[in-house]
Amino acid sequence: MKPNRTFVLFCILFFSLAAGAAAPQEPAATQDTPGQPDNLDESGEIQLTLQQAIEMALENNLNVVVSRLDTQVQAEGVASARGVYKPFVSASLNNLDSRSPAQSQLIGANVLASTRTNYALAWNQELTTGGNYNVSWQNLRQTTNSAFSGFNPLYDAALSAQVVQPLAQNFRLNPNKQRIVVAQNSERISRHQFEIQVMDTVRDVSLGYLDLVFSIRDLEVARQSLKLAQNLLRNNRIQVEVGTMAPIDVLEAEAEVAAREESVILAEASIRTFEDILKSLINDPESPRFWETRYLPTTAPTMEEIQIDLDDAIRVALQRQPVLQLSRVELETRDYNVRYTKNQMLPQLDLVGSVALSGIGGDQILREDFAGLPSSIIPGGYGDAIDTLFGGDYRDWSLGLNVSYPLGNSQAEAQHSQAQVAARQQRAQIDSSQILISQEVRQTARAVDTNRKRIDATRVARELAAKRLEAEQKKFEVGMSTSFLIVQAQRDLAQAAANELRALIDYSKAIVAFERARGTILDRANVSVR
16 A cells, blocks of 8 residues: 555544544433443444433442432331321230238138239320320229128229420420431431432443543554554565665664554553443443443534533532532531520420329129128129219319429530531531532533633644645655654654544533533433432
């Protein structure tokens, strides 16, 4: 192949790569079909779009899975904290059969025999106001051989209720309510953390995908550069054989071929490295071919023009960045702890009220004299005890106040001071985060603008390098240039083409970083967090 034909082929390749890289496309998230790719090319590689890679990562990435499970754990924590307000029901049943020797004539029998059956039902519940109440239903059936018994069998029924309501400390702001608020905010924080993890995963997949695209294009450039060096070596050897070139030119060409072979080896290794990075992000960890799968990226980097309003971008970031939303939720928790610990400094003042009703029934035994034989028996049963109970003839009630207050500097005062400091600390943390987010938005926006300008500059540099090689090639054909200068011009053109591709990739990566800093990267990828 003649040197000028080699030059033409080389230029055609670089111009085609640049044109293909700069061709505008619709965002991958809107044009690609999400899901597991199943299309293979002729080499057995799986063709993979950027949108498919993102979908696979959101389904398989272990960090996303762990974060998703954490939100479920926190949700169960809220249910557990709220469970304290569920009513608690208890029941008991026991039977006692007793025979004991009489220790006194007042026992009413030489051997006292009795049978007692108790059954009870209780209902307890905590109140959202900080109080609690309980209702108890007690029942007794007793038989005895004592001569002093007035009922045999005896049925005793009792219904009692008690209410305790704090009026100062623990009124509404109580430990149960505090645990619920903390659990609810922890769940909200876990959701924001999940959103952060999803955002980071989409960013990492996008950057890894672009790195793989660059490494594949870079290998193409390295191979074509190697082919060009091999053609030059072949032509130089021919010219040495016919006596029109010094042998030193062959050595220079051989050295250049060896250097470009090394570039090919490094480019191939780079592909494997970036493939592994992408696989670790998107592959199913239980897949038997986790590392063996080969992917061929099909979404080319775009030359999309984006107009950045810096003030608006910062405003959007301060509203949508989940790390700020997370910090604000944490501030709500700490502000609540300030109110709660302030409440705990109040005296313990509880209103306590109770009421009890009782009833009795059974076969009533009437005796003529003390401990005498029964003169008559009035039949009765458990129903008499219930009638007496709800008749309200036998009742007790009470109403009172319980007061307690620690003397001196209490633990509650120290905890309140600690909560106030923690709240101020969180506000300072939010202010710091806002500055850092604003700074990141400014830096990434500047990177977008810088890399956009780099594309234009590197394109001009590549075009000039191509013209220089063309001129050097013409001079070489008429004997006015050397093999060394041809090699140098080829290197410069190869480097200029690589720089142009690098600038295009960096521009696409800068856009990804800008969208992540602004908090809108999920919108760009058509991903929603529910």
